[in-house]
Amino acid sequence: MDQKELIQACKKNEYTAQMHVYTLYKDMMYNVSWRILRRREDAEDVVQDSFIKGFQKIGKTSDDMNLGAWLRKITINHSLDVLKKRKRINWVEESFILEKEYIEVEFPEENSITVAHIKTCLNELKDKYRIILVLYLIEGYNHREIGELLDLKFSTVRNQYRRGKLQLLELIKNKNSNEIRRIHTEK
Amino acid sequence: MKLEEYIQKNKHDFDDEKMSEKSTVSFENRLLKEFHTPEKGKLYYIKTFSMAASIAILICVGIWSYIEHSRATQEKQKLLVNLEDESVGTRLEGIYHFSDTYLKEDVQIINSLLKILHEDSNNNVKIATIDALMLFPSNEKIRRNLIEALGKEKEPLVQIKLINVLSTLREKRAQKPLKELIKSEETLPIVVNNATLAMNKFK
Numbered sequence: 001m002d003q004k005e006l007i008q009a010c011k012k013n014e015y016t017a018q019m020h021v022y023t024l025y026k027d028m029m030y031n032v033s034w035r036i037l038r039r040r041e042d043a044e045d046v047v048q049d050s051f052i053k054g055f056q057k058i059g060k061t062s063d064d065m066n067l068g069a070w071l072r073k074i075t076i077n078h079s080l081d082v083l084k085k086r087k088r089i090n091w092v093e094e095s096f097i098l099e100k101e102y103i104e105v106e107f108p109e110e111n112s113i114t115v116a117h118i119k120t121c122l123n124e125l126k127d128k129y130r131i132i133l134v135l136y137l138i139e140g141y142n143h144r145e146i147g148e149l150l151d152l153k154f155s156t157v158r159n160q161y162r163r164g165k166l167q168l169l170e171l172i173k174n175k176n177s178n179e180i181r182r183i184h185t186e187k
Numbered sequence: 188m189k190l191e192e193y194i195q196k197n198k199h200d201f202d203d204e205k206m207s208e209k210s211t212v213s214f215e216n217r218l219l220k221e222f223h224t225p226e227k228g229k230l231y232y233i234k235t236f237s238m239a240a241s242i243a244i245l246i247c248v249g250i251w252s253y254i255e256h257s258r259a260t261q262e263k264q265k266l267l268v269n270l271e272d273e274s275v276g277t278r279l280e281g282i283y284h285f286s287d288t289y290l291k292e293d294v295q296i297i298n299s300l301l302k303i304l305h306e307d308s309n310n311n312v313k314i315a316t317i318d319a320l321m322l323f324p325s326n327e328k329i330r331r332n333l334i335e336a337l338g339k340e341k342e343p344l345v346q347i348k349l350i351n352v353l354s355t356l357r358e359k360r361a362q363k364p365l366k367e368l369i370k371s372e373e374t375l376p377i378v379v380n381n382a383t384l385a386m387n388k389f390k
Contacts, residue, residue, distance in 0.1 A: 015223055022214060031202040044210040051214065052221055107190045115200040118193075137194045138201055169190060 003067055010058050022051055025068055029075045035134045036079040037086075038123060046082055050075045076139060080131075080149060089127050091152055091160065108173055121171035129164025136161055263293065270299045275309045282312065286319040292326065301332045305339070313345045317352055330358055338364035343375045350378070354385040362389055 001009070001020070009017030026047060033043035033050075054071050061070065083089070107113075122130060135141045135149065143157045150157070194201070266289060269281030282303075285296060303316045320329045333356075337349040346368065353361035365382045368374050374382070 013222055015218065018218055018222070019215065022211075022218075026206045026211070026214075027204070028202055030206045031204050034204050035201075040207070044206060047206060048210070048214050048217060052217065055218075055222060107193065113193070115197050115203075119201065137191060138198060165190065172190075 004063050007058065007061070007063050007065070007067060010055060011063075013055075018051075018055055021054075021067065021071075025071050026051075028068065029071055032072055032075045032139065033079040035122075035138065036076070036083055036131060042082055042086075043079070046075060046079050050078050053078070072139070076135070076149070083127070083131070087127075089131070091128050091150065091156060107169060113172065117175065118168075118172060121168055121175060124171055125164055125167055129160060129167060132157060132161050133164045133168060262289065263296065266296060267299055270296070270303065275312055278303070278307070278309070278312050279315055282315040282319050286315075286322060290322065292323050297323070297326070297329065301329070304332060304336050310342050310344050313342070314348050317345075317348050321352055321355075324356055330356065330360075334358060334361050334364060337361060338367065341373075343378050346374075346378045347381050350381045350385050354388055357389075359389055362386065 001017070006017055006021060010021060029047045029050060030043055033046040034040070037043050037046065050071060054074055122133065125133065131150070132146055135146045136143070141149065143161065144154055146152070146161075147154045147157045152160075266281055266285060269277050269284070272278055272281070282300070285300070289296070297320070300316050300320055303312060304320065307313050307316070317333070320326075320333065323329055333349060333353055337346065337353060340346050340349060350361075350365065350368075353365075365386050368382045369379050369386070
């Protein structure tokens with residue numbers, strides 16, 4: 001069954017097709033939500049809610065749409081709603097720092113870095129940086145779209161992104177050097 | 188290589204977390220409950236049917252009210268025309284229709300009947316009118332007009348009818364015209380007798 005047929009079957013409320021969609025996209029959606037919420041239970045709830053919401057609204061969509069991207073968008077929006085309800089994030093704190101103060105930190109050599117390492121460092125950032133970085137770097141949103149999602153000015157998003165990225169690079173570098181030092185000491 | 192490029196290149200490796208099996212089971216249950224419960228489907232049809240039926244009933248009630256209103260208006264107009272007709276038969280027909288079927292305390296019709304009570308030339312029409320007015324014994328305007336009519340009425344049959352009616356209504360304000368009737372030399376003895384009996388009832 002191709003994607004178009006899958007969408008048509010979901011529009012007819014076919015259980016098998018719905019479960020097929022769930023199996024195809026559940027982990028992708030879970031990762032999307034987990035990156036924003038960082039709590040397994042919350043992320044799993046969001047995934048379930050997003051599928052239910054998606055199946056309720058699928059009748060209004062085109063058969064040719066990109067189902068994965070559509071579900072991803074629903075998940076991101078719902079995850080952000082949950083996050084906003086859970087705690088208030090002070091997005092604009094420290095954003096008065098001028099852009100010229102920003103100094104590019106070099107990204108370490110590719111072969112000494114792993115995705116797991118970046119994920120660990122990303123998760124150590126404050127929410128106000130992490131969310132923007134995740135949306136920009138992994139989910140592929142641009143600054144203007146992030147501004148619309150989070151109800152922030154374009155300049156605030158750009159500023160927070162740069163600051164977040166700076167902190168992330170510092171963390172990546174430091175943690176990486178510590179790791180290398182630890183390995184050398186153990187030897 | 189820049190951070191952005193590195194992440195872009197290894198984007199899929201970021202999706203390494205897995206949904207728990209427990210969550211999948213709970214989703215299956217939720218999906219069945221939300222979209223595939225027969226009762227839910229049945230309920231949906233019942234709801235839809237009820238809604239459609241309610242709308243149909245509302246439309247029918249609306250149409251019926253409109254027809255009923257038009258019919259009532261037509262009936263009333265016909266009744267008013269009949270009550271003012273030149274022919275005694277038609278006026279009587281109007282009065283009988285009012286007392287047998289119309290039965291509404293309509294101001295316009297009551298006024299028309301009161302006009303007949305005071306001005307009509309036919310005794311039978313007046314007597315039928317008094318009977319019709321008696322359908323609303325607590326109407327003060329009717330009571331006042333019956334008393335007034337007794338004071339003015341010259342026809343013995345109508346006088347007797349009014350005396351009996353006011354006596355039944357225990358209308359004490361009728362004592363004054365009754366006394367005048369009793370005193371008057373023009374009043375027939377049978378009317379005087381009826382008036383005297385009525386006066387005795389008030390005592």
